[in-house]
Amino acid sequence: MSVIRSFGERYATALADPDVRAGLTAFQRGWRVSRDAAIAELEAQEGRSFDELRAELAAIKDGVLADWEPHLDTFTANATAAGAEVVRVATPGEANALITERMQAAGADLMVKGKSMVSEEMGLNSHLEAAGMTPVETDLGEWILQLAEETPSHLVMPAIHKRKEVIAELFERVLERPFPPDDIDRMVKAARTELRERFLASSVGLSGANALITEGGSILLVCNEGNNRMSVALPKLHVVTAGIEKLLPTYADAMKQVRLLGRSATGQPITIYTNFLTGPRPGQEQLIVLLDNGRTAMAEDPDVAAALRCIRCGACADVCPPYGVVGGHAFGHVYTGAIGLVNTSFHHGIEAAAGPQSLCVSCGACATVCPVEIPLPVQILEIRENVARSGESGTAGRVTRLALRAFQHPTLVDLGLRAVGVATTPLRRDGVTALPSALTARGPLAERIGWRTPPAVPARPARDTLRHGRLEEPPRLAEQPLAGRKVQLFLQCVSDRMAPDIPIAAAKLLRAAGAQVTVPRDQHCCGLPAYDSGEQDTARSMVRQTMAALADGADVVTPASSCLAMIGHDAPYLLRGDVAEVERAQELAGRTYDLISYLTSGPGRLPAGSLDDGDRTPVTVHRFCQASNTLGRTDAIESFLRDVAGAPVVPLPEASECCGFGGSTSVRNPELSSGILDRKLGCVDRTEASVLITDNPGCILHLRGGVHASGREVEVLHLAEYLVRRLPGATSTDQER
Amino acid sequence: MTDRTAHDTPVAASPQRQLLRTRVEAAASTYQEVDGWEQVSAHAAAHGDRVAIAPSLHAAQPALAASLEAHGCTAVVPGTDDPAADVADVPVAIVAGVLAVAETGSVLVSEHELADRVVTMLCKRLLQVVDAADVVDRLEDAAVWLAARGGRAGFASLMTGPSRTADIERSLTIGVQGPDEVDVFVLVGTDAATEESTT
Ligand code: SF4
Numbered sequence: 001m002s003v004i005r006s007f008g009e010r011y012a013t014a015l016a017d018p019d020v021r022a023g024l025t026a027f028q029r030g031w032r033v034s035r036d037a038a039i040a041e042l043e044a045q046e047g048r049s050f051d052e053l054r055a056e057l058a059a060i061k062d063g064v065l066a067d068w069e070p071h072l073d074t075f076t077a078n079a080t081a082a083g084a085e086v087v088r089v090a091t092p093g094e095a096n097a098l099i100t101e102r103m104q105a106a107g108a109d110l111m112v113k114g115k116s117m118v119s120e121e122m123g124l125n126s127h128l129e130a131a132g133m134t135p136v137e138t139d140l141g142e143w144i145l146q147l148a149e150e151t152p153s154h155l156v157m158p159a160i161h162k163r164k165e166v167i168a169e170l171f172e173r174v175l176e177r178p179f180p181p182d183d184i185d186r187m188v189k190a191a192r193t194e195l196r197e198r199f200l201a202s203s204v205g206l207s208g209a210n211a212l213i214t215e216g217g218s219i220l221l222v223c224n225e226g227n228n229r230m231s232v233a234l235p236k237l238h239v240v241t242a243g244i245e246k247l248l249p250t251y252a253d254a255m256k257q258v259r260l261l262g263r264s265a266t267g268q269p270i271t272i273y274t275n276f277l278t279g280p281r282p283g284q285e286q287l288i289v290l291l292d293n294g295r296t297a298m299a300e301d302p303d304v305a306a307a308l309r310c311i312r313c314g315a316c317a318d319v320c321p322p323y324g325v326v327g328g329h330a331f332g333h334v335y336t337g338a339i340g341l342v343n344t345s346f347h348h349g350i351e352a353a354a355g356p357q358s359l360c361v362s363c364g365a366c367a368t369v370c371p372v373e374i375p376l377p378v379q380i381l382e383i384r385e386n387v388a389r390s391g392e393s394g395t396a397g398r399v400t401r402l403a404l405r406a407f408q409h410p411t412l413v414d415l416g417l418r419a420v421g422v423a424t425t426p427l428r429r430d431g432v433t434a435l436p437s438a439l440t441a442r443g444p445l446a447e448r449i450g451w452r453t454p455p456a457v458p459a460r461p462a463r464d465t466l467r468h469g470r471l472e473e474p475p476r477l478a479e480q481p482l483a484g485r486k487v488q489l490f491l492q493c494v495s496d497r498m499a500p501d502i503p504i505a506a507a508k509l510l511r512a513a514g515a516q517v518t519v520p521r522d523q524h525c526c527g528l529p530a531y532d533s534g535e536q537d538t539a540r541s542m543v544r545q546t547m548a549a550l551a552d553g554a555d556v557v558t559p560a561s562s563c564l565a566m567i568g569h570d571a572p573y574l575l576r577g578d579v580a581e582v583e584r585a586q587e588l589a590g591r592t593y594d595l596i597s598y599l600t601s602g603p604g605r606l607p608a609g610s611l612d613d614g615d616r617t618p619v620t621v622h623r624f625c626q627a628s629n630t631l632g633r634t635d636a637i638e639s640f641l642r643d644v645a646g647a648p649v650v651p652l653p654e655a656s657e658c659c660g661f662g663g664s665t666s667v668r669n670p671e672l673s674s675g676i677l678d679r680k681l682g683c684v685d686r687t688e689a690s691v692l693i694t695d696n697p698g699c700i701l702h703l704r705g706g707v708h709a710s711g712r713e714v715e716v717l718h719l720a721e722y723l724v725r726r727l728p729g730a731t732s733t734d735q736e737r
Numbered sequence: 738m739t740d741r742t743a744h745d746t747p748v749a750a751s752p753q754r755q756l757l758r759t760r761v762e763a764a765a766s767t768y769q770e771v772d773g774w775e776q777v778s779a780h781a782a783a784h785g786d787r788v789a790i791a792p793s794l795h796a797a798q799p800a801l802a803a804s805l806e807a808h809g810c811t812a813v814v815p816g817t818d819d820p821a822a823d824v825a826d827v828p829v830a831i832v833a834g835v836l837a838v839a840e841t842g843s844v845l846v847s848e849h850e851l852a853d854r855v856v857t858m859l860c861k862r863l864l865q866v867v868d869a870a871d872v873v874d875r876l877e878d879a880a881v882w883l884a885a886r887g888g889r890a891g892f893a894s895l896m897t898g899p900s901r902t903a904d905i906e907r908s909l910t911i912g913v914q915g916p917d918e919v920d921v922f923v924l925v926g927t928d929a930a931t932e933e934s935t936t
Pocket residue numbers: 155264309310311312313314315316317337338339369370371372373374376
């Protein structure tokens with residue numbers, strides 16, 4: 001019998017097995033290639049973009065979710081007319097009791113099961129076993145897990161965390177004959193033989209439902225292996241377990257789901273078997289159990305209702321960097337991947353959701369592939385806030401909360417960080433804080449901190465250097481698109497205090513392009529760290545503070561793309577309760593740019609070749625994940641570097657994948673963060689470039705720390721730092737950071 | 738019936754059927770256009786000495802059994818008592834599809850009765866036969882057929898290639914709980930092409 005262990009145990013187990021990570025990384029890379037090809041082919045076939053197609057399916061789903069009662073009634077009437085019995089239940093307990101009772105009444109003790117996540121949600125197997133019955137999973141992956149007494153780690157590839165060697169060993173033990181790990185075909189055929197006997201012997205079969213089609217009262221049930229067809233056909237009683245949200249009005253709607261489901265799940269244009277079941281076959285009974293278990297509560301909560309659109313394709317796990325490190329047992333509960341971080345609290349309680357949600361790095365990748373356009377990153381932060389409020393985030397959560405509340409106060413932060421800067425002066429080397437090797441080389445702290453050298457805290461923040469008149473006049477560009485234009489520089493709290501060279505370089509660059517750069521005095525923090533930690537009240541107050549500081553109507557430019565994501569994207573959402581505030585937030589968003597957008601598509605567009613100093617050292621570019629996933633930026637930095645700076649750019653594999661910084665995640669779950677960083681730096685190694693350019697200061701400090709700790713010879717630079725060296729007559733201090 | 742072999746390169750096949758062929762082959766099935774059932778029988782007989790016929794097909798094409806026997810193999814039409822036992826060890830099976838979808842290379846098979854379903858589930862090699870007149874462009878065309886059934890009890894399956902799994906390390910393995918091999922036949926003989934759809 002499989003039992004879900006505590007989050008801490010699951011997380012530790014996942015981290016302890018490096019094989020898991022290697023396997024998952026290979027899986028994610030393979031999925032990406034097949035899925036992207038399948039979606040491109042679909043876009044060509046339909047003459048419409050993925051975004052249009054998914055918006056269409058999302059709208060169909062929303063139409064039902066707005067009020068599912070009439071649809072449920074029609075579905076029930078139609079299915080009943082076709083001979084099925086439809087029962088709605090509120091809780092897993094009721095569902096389990098009902099099914100057990102029916103099995104007993106039928107004198108059955110063996111149930112063959114097709115894959116059903118709802119039955120996992122209900123814990124049906126444990127329940128049946130406790131009643132002395134035998135459920136047998138017939139999907140290959142699910143069967144493997146049943147033998148191993150484990151739960152699925154992925155919505156469609158339940159056993160993807162298991163290497164073939166481990167599966168071969170398991171088969172040898174259970175089936176008592178040899179299984180060479182490379183002979184996967186032999187394992188599959190063995191499963192066929194073993195399971196066929198069960199199919200033929202069983203009088204009860206269970207399946208899930210990919211959709212409940214109102215028109216006609218049909219069930220859509222897809223599978224590749226053919227096991228589902230057997231488990232619904234052969235037994236005398238067919239039980240369907242489904243969530244009540246799975247309704248679709250018509251068969252034509254179902255076809256739209258089919259088009260996106262196979263492609264998003266496995267890169268197939270369609271699953272091998274796409275079955276439409278209407279009522280039981282002659283000589284059979286059909287019991288359709290529709291489970292609520294928190295779904296009504298989700299539908300009533302506008303912040304998460306869209307999560308009920310989910311078609312369980314698993315794509316949100318397939319692009320998720322933390323999932324790639326720890327897999328679905330830690331990154332999820334019964335439901336895994338990003339969707340699991342949202343729906344777990346409704347189906348299994350906030351305690352079950354607390355641990356997994358803390359692993360999200362907020363990179364936004366899941367939202368880019370979800371075939372029903374669920375705003376997963378935003379919803380995960382809503383859950384994070386609920387966790388923070390509920391006190392389930394534990395001591396770490398309380399410490400974070402206190403720190404963030406203190407961080408709201410600019411004067412306190414100013415004094416505190418200046419003090420740290422002075423105190424750590426003796427340890428400061430090349431932009432990092434050289435900790436004594438006794439701390440970082442071995443011992444309990446090594447694993448938590450040794451992988452990333454912490455940044456230095458300079459004695460003087462950027463705002464001091466940038467105070468009016470202090471910064472020497474930089475050389476001017478021949479062509480100055482910003483001549484006479486006023487630009488407010490938003491420093492970003494991290495850069496201001498820990499990487500002052502970044503905003504200083506940005507200021508020089510803007511001035512070189514002709515701008516009058518001002519540094520509004522009251523600026524502090526955009527509120528992103530608080531929002532990212534689930535402290536939305538604190539975040540809101542920081543957003544307001546930022547709006548007030550930047551109220552002067554001039555352009556705002558920040559060297560930190562994360563602040564743009566906050567000001568331009570998240571702030572209006574956070575203030576959504578007040579129309580006037582939203583308007584003000586939008587007004588600010590409309591004149592706020594990150595450096596690259598200001599210099600490429602904004603008023604500061606620089607002419608081709610204007611920063612070309614002849615240096616042809618190859619560089620590579622890490623695309624800040626939120627800029628790609630949330631702001632929709634693609635190759636702006638690469639093109640700019642090529643066209644304006646004349647630099648040869650080597651494409652970075654997986655350029656838009658998160659580097660593992662992830663705000664609070666890298667502090668709370670450093671092991672996870674270092675796993676993601678390893679993957680990123682591995683990709684950087686493959687480019688053989690010695691300069692890595694990106695534009696989010698948090699990532700830069702994180703990447704620099706990782707490069708330093710691993711002894712790599714790669715210089716990590718902010719775009720501004722790189723460009724400022726290429727200004728005509730750049731000074732030697734610009735040349736060496 | 739002529740004794741011609743399957744057209745490997747169909748003469749003047751419609752773009753729709755060309756797409757169907759591409760998609761069927763992409764799903765790891767074979768695709769053949771034939772003049773009539775005789776060629777289907779010959780193909781079945783070449784792959785096994787016992788061939789199961791779905792009861793619904795047997796009712797529509799009673800001559801098929803005799804044609805198989807003429808090729809020297811036993812035709813098995815499962816009964817209603819224990820149909821699974823009847824076909825459990827039969828290696829090859831033939832079923833008729835109500836339509837084929839060019840977009841996905843799928844054949845829609847209507848198999849309400851268990852005796853029909855065991856035929857497509859338990860064999861190793863499945864021959865799916867569709868009239869050329871029943872080839873449609875898109876999945877929505879299959880939805881029209883489903884909707885037209887008006888909620889009557891039934892089981893219809895869009896089948897697209899042999900069963901497969903990638904559950905172990907995402908490594909593709911063909912042949913799991915369903916057939917290992919699927920051959921799609923499109924009947925382009927003049928009779929079939931002019932007949933009304935048999936749905
Ligand atoms: S949330 Fe979206 S991407 Fe994730 S499983 Fe559901 S449908 Fe797929």
